[in-house]
Amino acid sequence: MTIRRRADPDPVPDPGPAAALDAYLVVRRAGFTLDLRLTVAAGEVVALLGPNGAGKTTALRALAGLQPLHAGHLRLGDRTLDQPEAGVLVAPEHRPIGVVFQDYLLFPHLTALDNVAFGPRSHGVPRRVAREAAAGWLDRVGLTGHARRRPRELSGGQAQRVALARALAVRPQLLLLDEPLAALDARTRAETRAHLRQHLAAHTGVAVLVSHDPLDAMMLADRLVIVEDGRLVQSGDAATVTARPRSDYVARLVGLNLYRGSGDGVTVTLPGGFRLVAAEPQRGDVFVAFPPSAVALYRQRPDGSPRNSWPATVSSVARNGDRLRVELAGPLPVGADVTAAAAAHLDLRRGERVWATLKATEVAGYPADPDRTILGGSQASDGNSSPGGNPGEHRGRDA
């Protein structure tokens, strides 16, 4: 029996077949409403990505049961965890969850081992067995030999691993991570990210993580859910989201120029009246996006093939990696990336007048209504994305 226990480091009962998450989270607060639909398949890792104050952490707390829903529902498999209309609310301690908190919240008076054993013990596992299991989890996260340390004796990366082990030790069906890497310095962060990724891949249940760092979210998650102002703005894998942003926030994150306009053939008319020529024909309410590197700058009006060219004024020049990011004011406010040599050659300074060109082939257009891509139809929709009608808005905020 003892040998059997040693072989199986998980004395907490097996959670059973992995269950999918089906949630409609509505939480109202003064001046803020979270209204978020979220479905996650078993084994899938979803990242809630959004700016500070978007409601990501509130959503996570609602999933954990630390914040009751005001409306909507939360189901895990066939079990309802929260549904105000039906009067159902399962307390956090009775949910099959594991949470990694942003600042880990390791119990300062307990050793690393006892922190990890805390969950199994709370689930009724005898102390000795729980400690054996905890030692097994510390092994798995690479912290063998740190069992007797107190949280204050651990480095940030080690504390993060203990927090992960503690959350996994209860064998959660729903693993929740709140900014799991935010408290780490850059070097530890990359290492911990890779480590966390392994464990998330091995997790058979649902995993939801919250991040405001696009790199973390893209590296760790199978799917991104962009949340802004309490609402879902965009959902999809990293490639889709980065190629086809649907809000200024995402466009800024991935470094694209994004506009919304009205398509008529290859020409897209922006609200200010500027006409942009795209690669593919577009119809109706569309987004157009292009990378800053696609914008070329000239002293004189250029001849030749670019379908888009317009006069502009330099409003700022700033270093961006090994290039310079030039913000341009004019009929189409854009960001353009140029090499330092080109900038010197063009003598780019604030207030200088230049000509900007953009090849049509660099301009990606896609319907503003996300359903239309799939359905191929042209259903009218208010759209859950709201980047606003002013195409220059986000550029102005950038400057």
Next chain:
Amino acid sequence: MTVTAPPAVSRRRRRTDRRPPVFLALPALAGLAFLTLPLAGLLLRTPWGQLPARLTAPGVLDALRLSLLTATAATVLCLLLGVPLAWLLARTRFPGRSLIRALVTVPLVLPPVVGGVALLLVYGRRGLVGGWLDSAFGVTLPFTTTAVVLAEAFVAMPFLIIAVEGALRGADPRYEEAAATLGASRWTTFRRVTLPMVGPGIAAGSVLCWARALGEFGATITFAGNFPGRTQTMPLAVYLALEQDLDAAIVLSLLLLTVSVVILAGLRDRWVGGLR
């Protein structure tokens, strides 16, 4: 020159750091003198030659034993009732909470004699609760050792509640949330997370509470009377001795002072030291 300059600067700075400003130093010294002079006076007037005989006089050790016993019992009572009350005040929101917090601290500002009268009115034989206790169980509280414990607990509990509530407010409630997400029941969370985290605060509060209970006089003499061996604690014995024999009062005072200082110093090093 440049090599010697930095130490000179730092030495000068250290010297100015070391010397506190006069406007603070003078009152501070006066305060210290004010607090320690009476104690020195007590030591100076102590009839050291008679000490052994005085200490073994009948009733002295009884009073000491009773004082230690009742103060400890009162502290235990305060812990059992005061810690949950402090938790309620610190961790929950309910209408009238600030009023309740004010009520809890009333014994701090109430003259202890008034507290004793109030206790007598409620737990006395004809009192609200006392009458019922008497008729239902034949239990009479006033003028018993239990009454001493109740009087001391009444006066000392606010000290514990304030200290523990402060500690609870300083402890991040999210640790309790973390415990809940790990499957811990409310009781397990309280026992294994909340209590250990506010342990130093509870220890400090207990020490304050015990010291206050040990020195309790007004409420005790009003509610429990002054019966040697039953309700006569050290402060009461000192007061009684003062009426008849000043030297006896001095010896008793010295004894009470010594015992409380020794015990508090011992506890401070073991528990409260963890606060720093």
